[in-house]
Amino acid sequence: MRLKAFREIPTKQWIGAALKTADMKYEPIRQWLLSELTESYFYPLSWIKERLQIINFDQANGIPKGFFGFTLLTAKGDPFLWVSIEPTKSAQAEGRLREVLCTVPFARLGLSTDGTVEGTRILRQRGNSEESDFVPDLETFTLSxxxxxxxxxxxxxxxxxxxxxxxxxxxxxxxxxxxxxxxxxxxxxxxxxxxxxxxxxxxxxxxxxxxxxxxxxxxxxxxxxxxxxxxxxxxxxxxxxxxxxxxxxxxxxxxxxxxxxxxxxxxxxxxxxxxxxxxxxxxxxxxxxRSSIDVKGRAFQRVLGPAMRAGMGQYFTPLEVIQLIVHVVEPTVAELVIDPFSGSGHFLTQSLDSVRTRSKKADEKRVDEFAFNKLHGFEKSDRMVRVAMTDMRLHGDGHSNIRCTDALLDFQNYPDVRPESFDVVMTNPPFGSLLGPEAISRLGRFTLVRAKKNIPLEVLGLERCIQFLRPGGRLGIVLPDGLLANRNADYVRVWLADHVKVRAIVSLPIETFSPFGANIKTSILFARKWKSGELRAADYNVHLTRVDNVGYDAAGRQQAGSELPTIAEDVKEFVRREGW
Structure with missing residues (x-):
């Protein structure tokens, strides 16, 4: 430790509003430490005089009772170093220091002393916890x-x-x-x-x-x-x-x-x-x-991909799949778009990129309005909302419309969202969980849950997506194959046919989600919500296709020959020819 042994500082060299009437055991220790900051730790005297806040047993703004010492302030006026003094009682000084580090924001470092080098401790708080660790010394001052x-x-x-x-x-x-x-x-x-x-x-x-x-x-x-x-x-x-x-x-x-x-x-x-x-x-x-949106987006993806594989795979939809869905659904600058299970927000950022690419320079104002007002999302995980908001801001905003809440609650919980308000829904809902009566009771109203004691989470996710869609609105959704093929899901398919016109089903290989911890066979469903009073043909064409190569293998290694771009064009051509 650089700190030198206690010495009396002449009163004419004292710094700050020195204590005059109280116990004079305290002030000499404070002045010794202030002198040491200038001599041993190279703090400029003029800087200390400007940033010093003297504390004389004050009890305000989170400062514990009996605290004596001082704090040094940042240029914004916030404490960054606390000093607690209690002559001959190092444990009391340390206890008060620990308390102030836990109660006053921003500062994580402090020094406690009884007036001796041996009784001096330096503590650094761990992260944002209440635990602190001893550190060997203070950092010297270097203003560069x-x-x-x-x-x-x-x-x-x-x-x-x-x-x-x-x-x-x-x-x-x-x-x-x-x-x-x-x-x-x-x-x-x-x-x-x-x-x-x-x-x-x-x-x-x-x-x-x-x-x-x-x-x-x-x-x-x-x-x-x-x-x-x-x-x-x-x-x-x-x-x-x-x-x-x-x-x-x-x-x-x-x-x-x-x-x-x-x-x-x-x-x-x-x-x-x-x-x-x-x-x-x-x-x-x-x-x-001022950086290019494309460059910022790629830079953020360099971090996002490995992090998803490391622990957040349940929130991740492969970018290749998202791009296919956005390419087919093709949201326009005038449309309201929502992802009710937005995870990292990639359906929203890809929608923004798609609209920007297809818009003329003269439409910049409308694109900005689309970015700020027409991209919406729901996500339960506050951590994932922070990721999504950050990605949205790096893409040119829209972050203020991602809600940190469950998308399956009653609509009364969403003061700024009404049913049947969105032109486009694109999503990959969570699946694999079976909801029981207790879980169902806290959710909103769903037709498909009637007379069911237990129901798969993806069933409610599908119904909520269609509740969000306005009549005539378009849907692109990833679903487990069981929902589209298993006999015990017949009731879902009957209900689905009554509410949407299915336009295409793209069967994905099992390795699509394998790199992210999910070994389940899935498909993409494209559909349009029936309009009120619309004449519904008993038979109509549906585009069915299968993907064998998504551009990577089950371990996530790149693989040549991805079929996704070609299939995206095929499906898009089908809806262009046949209509939504």
Whole structure:
């Protein structure tokens, strides 16, 4: 430890609002530590005077009773280092430090002391838990902003200013998100899916920093502006909280119950300070909001695919299958689209990409309206909603319409969604679970559940999709083959024929979902909801086809000769010729 033994500091050299009337055992220790910060840890005296907050037994804003010491503040005014002092009682000082680290946000590092080097402890809180670990020493202060002759990164301004512009991610830099994701795994040792979740939180804060910067202003999220890792980490955590509060405040004015149904970024960042800072250092120089949507999308996919295989396969639909469905259904810029079981949100992002590709430059305003107002989703997992929202934002937004809730509840639970309101439903509903009476009782009203004690989850998922569709609306859905062929599912097929006109069924090989942990035979059903009063022919043509090669094998290895593009064109040509 760099800390030198206690020594009396002359009163004329004391820093801050020194204690005058209370027990003078305390103030000399505080002044010794402040002096040590300048001499042994290289904090500039002027910096300390500007960022120091003295605490004299205060009990406010989460500070425990009897706490004496000080805290150092970030440029945004948040604590990043706590110091707890209790002469001759190191255990009490440590206890109060642990308490303040658990109750006051953003700071994860603190020092407790009884006035001796031997009785001094340095604690770093673990992630976002209440547990702390001892660390050997404080980090020395290093402010590097002046070392770069080009200055800090700034937002573009109307006039020239000293500073650097961020760099859009280029094709040669598509590994940047994967690199950041790897740092999380290496430093904090968390699984790939949890690392992805934390990366999404950091990207959320980074996008907010870019979007909110005034012309010519310095961006907050750059390491060179902070003297220590802990100071920068506290700044990142504050930016993340500000981003969430802004999102909720703005969208709550437009969407009833937004905080309850979409406020998934209220989950705190759980990364350690070193991991958090390393992630931001990796991405801080890149201009996410001005980068090509295609490049950002590919960069995010580099992270998303492995994470899905590692632990979130149940939420994953292969991109090749999604692209086939979107290509056939072909949503237009004027249509409302929903995925009631959106998982990572890929049906929505692919729909946005499809509309952008087919729209003329003059239609940019309508495409923006489509992105922000016409793409909707439901997903129960808050972690997956964060992934989907992040992907949507990187694709040009629409994130505010992904609801973190169960799509099978009564419609009264969805204040901004009504039955039969959507032109297009594309989805891969969960299947494989058998719902009993208790589970069924908490859900909405379903015709197919009548007189059934138990019902497969995918049956209710199918009915809910058709409930969402307006008359004449189009459906593209992945279903287990048993629903389309087994005798015990006859009642489902009879009901289905009464509600939709089946246009095509594409049989997929069993290896379609094998790389993601699901060994089940599936098919894609394309259909149109019958219109009210529509004359329904007893017989009509249905396009039936089988896929043998999806472009990869059961282990996920690439395989030449994928039939999906050709079959997508065949089905599309059929509906173009025969009509929906």
């Amino acid at each position: 902003v002046g070392q770069n002759l080009l200055g800090p990164f700034r937002a573009p301004g109307e006039t020239a200013n000293s500073g650097r512009e961020l760099e859009p991610i280029s094709k040669s830099l598509e590994d940047v998100f994967f690199e950041a994701h790897s740092h999380i795994r290496d430093i904090d040792g968390v699984h790939a899916d949890e690392s992805l979740d934390e990366l999404c939180k950091v990207l959320y804060a980074k996008l907010f920093d870019e979007e909110m910067a005034a012309p010519g202003a310095t961006y907050w999220l750059q390491r060179s502006l902070a003297g220590t890792v802990e100071e920068f980490a506290a700044t990142i955590r504050r930016m993340y909280q500000d981003a969430n509060e802004y999102d909720v405040r703005v969208f709550s004015l437009k969407v009833p119950g937004y905080d309850r149904s979409r406020g998934v970024f209220n989950s705190p960042i759980r990364l350690s300070s070193p991991a958090l800072v390393k992630v931001v250092e990796t991405i801080e120089s890149y201009w996410l909001t």
